[in-house]
Amino acid sequence: MSGGLALTELRLSHFRSHRAAQVMLDGRPVAIHGPNGAGKTNLLEAVSLLSPGRGLRRAAAEDLARLPEALGWRIAATLRAGARHHEIELRAEPGQSRTVRIDDKAAPQLALGRLARILWLVPSMDRLWTEAAEGRRRFLDRLALSFEPAHGEAVLGYEKAMRERNRLLRDQQRDPAWYRALEGQMARSGALIERRRRDALERIGRAQEGAATQFPVALLSMSQEDLGEEGLGVLLERERGRDMAAGRSLRGPHRADLVAIYGSKDMPAAQSSTGEQKALLISLILANARALRADLGAAPILLLDEVAAHLDARRRAALYDEICALGSQAWMTGTEPDLFEGLGARGQHVTMDADGGMRQEG
Numbered sequence: 001m002s003g004g005l006a007l008t009e010l011r012l013s014h015f016r017s018h019r020a021a022q023v024m025l026d027g028r029p030v031a032i033h034g035p036n037g038a039g040k041t042n043l044l045e046a047v048s049l050l051s052p053g054r055g056l057r058r059a060a061a062e063d064l065a066r067l068p069e070a071l072g073w074r075i076a077a078t079l080r081a082g083a084r085h086h087e088i089e090l091r092a093e094p095g096q097s098r099t100v101r102i103d104d105k106a107a108p109q110l111a112l113g114r115l116a117r118i119l120w121l122v123p124s125m126d127r128l129w130t131e132a133a134e135g136r137r138r139f140l141d142r143l144a145l146s147f148e149p150a151h152g153e154a155v156l157g158y159e160k161a162m163r164e165r166n167r168l169l170r171d172q173q174r175d176p177a178w179y180r181a182l183e184g185q186m187a188r189s190g191a192l193i194e195r196r197r198r199d200a201l202e203r204i205g206r207a208q209e210g211a212a213t214q215f216p217v218a219l220l221s222m223s224q225e226d227l228g229e230e231g232l233g234v235l236l237e238r239e240r241g242r243d244m245a246a247g248r249s250l251r252g253p254h255r256a257d258l259v260a261i262y263g264s265k266d267m268p269a270a271q272s273s274t275g276e277q278k279a280l281l282i283s284l285i286l287a288n289a290r291a292l293r294a295d296l297g298a299a300p301i302l303l304l305d306e307v308a309a310h311l312d313a314r315r316r317a318a319l320y321d322e323i324c325a326l327g328s329q330a331w332m333t334g335t336e337p338d339l340f341e342g343l344g345a346r347g348q349h350v351t352m353d354a355d356g357g358m359r360q361e362g
């Protein structure tokens with residue numbers, strides 16, 4: 001519907017609690033309800049794995065196999081992107097890493113990023129603004145990755161070079177020649193990372209300006225100034241002595257933090273109420289989705305795990321209206337069917353039983 005990206009079919013086998021499951025979809029938002037432990041989040045996790053990375057639980061491939069059998073697992077999906085359909089298959093045999101096939105050809109994980117833009121909000125992110133900076137950096141990199149799938153390669157390249165530099169530092173290696181290539185790599189990748197993070201924040205800021213939304217504006221900025229490749233190279237060289245004493249690289253984009261202000265109150269997000277923090281996250285994911293739609297002409301797939309239950313009735317209605325206006329196939333979970341009454345026939349409804357059985361309505 002409305003030209004968004006959408007899964008039209010999802011089939012799981014031996015994935016988490018699902019021995020065999022299948023849903024057929026038409027692009028409308030998907031409301032999934034059922035009791036605790038029914039496997040709703042597992043279903044969303046399967047969808048999240050159709051984008052690069054380890055999915056919304058950051059799980060290792062072996063944790064995804066259905067216990068107690070722990071046989072190989074498989075996720076197969078049909079993705080509609082404009083007028084085209086793609087068949088995506090992810091699978092892993094016991095003890096092996098996952099493999100990806102797109103349209104029946106082996107593909108690298110990163111290829112998924114160009115095909116399926118998938119954003120998510122999960123309950124563990126409720127503490128995003130109050131907990132350690134690492135979570136916010138990961139969130140920030142996911143924002144950047146949503147706009148530029150190659151961002152993931154820059155992050156991996158930076159981290160690899162930094163790990164090697166840290167090893168030299170711990171070994172008290174003093175010869176500058178050992179450091180030059182690694183610091184050059186860190187400066188190159190680091191500058192790309194900084195630029196893309198900032199670019200993502202700008203795009204999201206623009207998408208929040210004048211948007212018809214009931215959710216609060218989140219003003220985002222970076223805790224560090226953007227040094228650029230040359231500046232980062234100079235910094236790393238200058239800090240080598242101090243880094244050696246610490247046994248690790250103390251400064252660089254790997255230490256950046258994301259600063260969020262609750263717009264209308266001009267107050268740090270961390271000091272907002274629990275409900276306000278949730279509303280800020282929803283606001284950001286919707287802005288991210290609007291910005292992506294403006295770029296690509298198609299709204300991304302959204303995964304909103306247990307979001308509806310945390311909103312008052314007015315905001316819940318606003319969320320459904322905004323999702324429908326976006327034209328996004330949003331997958332939403334909740335324990336009670338009445339949470340999705342306001343979505344009505346604008347969505348597809350899936351009921352899950354305690355034992356994971358699924359029934360589709362509408």
Ligand SMILES: Nc1ncnc2c1ncn2[C@@H]1O[C@H](COP(=O)(O)OP(=O)(O)OP(=O)(O)O)[C@@H](O)[C@H]1O
Binds near residue numbers: 065
């Ligand atoms: N590898 C696995 N094999 C079999 N079952 C698993 C596996 N991993 C998780 N589970 C089971 O899946 C169930 C959790 O599923 P899920 O998190 O999707 O529930 P949910 O429907 O989202 O529930 P809630 O409403 O409580 O969040 C748990 O019962 C858990 O034991």
